[in-house]
Amino acid sequence: MKKRLIKISANTFMIIVTLIVIIGFLLAFIPARMTKAHTNKIVEMYMNDMNYDLTEFNRKWKDKIYKEELLADDGHSIPVYYIVDDKNYNNKTIVLVHWHESNHEAMYPIAEIFLEQDFNVVLYDARAHGNNTAKTVSFGYYEKEDLESVITYVNSKMTDKNIIGALGQSMGGATVGYYSGSDHAAKYLDFAIIDSGFTSMDAEIAWQIDSFFIPMPTNLLVKLGNISNNQIYGYTYEDVNILDAVKNNNIPTLIIHSKLDEKCPYYMAEQLFKVIPHNNKQLITFNNSKHLYAFWDEKEKYEDGIFTFIKNNKNKK
Template sequence: MKKKLIKLSSVIFIVGALLIILVGFLLAFIPARMTKIHTDKIVKLYLNDMSYDIEDFHDKCYDMIQEDELITEDGHSIPIFYLLKENTYDNKTIVLVHWHESNHKAMYPIAEFFLEQDFNVVLYDARAHGDNTAKTVTFGYYEKEDLGTVIDYVNSKMTEDNIIGALGQSMGGATVGYYSGSNHGSENLDFAIIDSGYTSMYDEIGWQIDSFFIPMPTELLTKLGNLSNNQVYGYTYKNVSIVDAMKKSSIPTLIIHSEIDKKCPYYMGKELYEAIPHDNKRLVTFNNSKHLCAFWDEQAKYEEAIISFIDEYVN
């Protein structure tokens, strides 16, 4: 009887250990893989939930859109959708960076707002999303390089100096924050807006594990996921530290975050804000909006926060 119990305990231990290792691998593999079909589906569901009409946007903005494709140094393509407010590239311009599992169409509502403010708007599909041909998502690590490529493209279209800003949501916000702390960002970006961003990939993965409906060994799984990510993709969760990058930021920055955000908790927004080493910054807090919903739930406050920030720190 004792031998059977020992044998059973050993089997349970081995199975449990294998499951934990498997979950650690999946934590690295699943979030990094996207398909065009999946991102199209998610965006359609999201905008339908918000009662937003994509076709109406196309009807209103069709004549403004200039499509292009950029080829990066590592060979993947970035589809570009350039909306020209007054049929000229020589205008103040905002680059919008979408969230994980979506594509450029998720940013249509915010694009409309900036067009109303007489900005040109640049949309693009981030790595492995939509029609971007990169194979994997890196949660800001290589996405910041793609953003830099897009910013270079915007500069190349202008014949005179103009304001260039970037706004990103969630992973897009992390990308904007990461880029804003780089030398290239400091030299080429006039302002940054980070909506619902996270502090680091390590923190975000840990938070998501803590949020599972059953208790999980968060620290162990995060370490296994970190190890798997390093083996499969060549970088670690801790390499993707937006908060460390923002300690080097020199540009005006607006942080937008909700206190009840369950995907990227509010403390992350506060830490990003506090990491910025200068005073040309602002943190705007929403109290009753879920992740990525502040624009919809309190649109007037959201838009006024952006307008007043740009008026004070940029114009």
């Protein structure tokens, strides 16, 4: 009887260990894998939930949308959608960076508010999303390089210097934050807006694990996921550190976040804001919105906050 109990205990232990290892692997593997069909479907569902008409946007702006394919340094294609009136590329321009599991169309509602303020708008599909031909997502680590390529392209279209800004949501916000601390951003970017971003990949993964409906060994799973991520993709969770990146940020930066954000907790916005080493920064807080819903719940506050910030900081870089 005793031997049987020992055997059962040993088998149970091995099953638990195996499950934990598998979960650690899946934490690295699943979020990094996207397909065009999946991202398109998610955007369709999102727009239906928000009662937003993509067809109407395309009808209104299609004659002003110019598509370009950029070739990234590692060989994948970055589809860029440049919305410009009368081909006036010298106009002030905003680059919009979408969230995980979506594509550039997810940013159409925000594009509209900039178009109404006479901005040119540049959208693109992030790595492994939409028509981008990269195979995997890296949550800002390689995405910052795609954003750099897009900013370089936008600057190349201007024969006269004008404002170039970037706004990203969630993973897109993390990408903008990551890029904002680079020498390239210091040279070409006039302002950055981080909407509902996260501080680092390990902090975000840990938050998601802690949000599971059953208790999980968070630290162990993060370590296992980190090992798997490094073996599969060649970088660690620690490498994806937006908090460290923005310590080198020297451009006007606006952070937008809700206290009820269930995906990227509000404390991350406070941490990002705190470590930006200058005073040309602002944190706009929403109190009652879920992740990415602030734009929809309090659009006037969202819009006024953005354009007041841009107006007050346009000559402060």
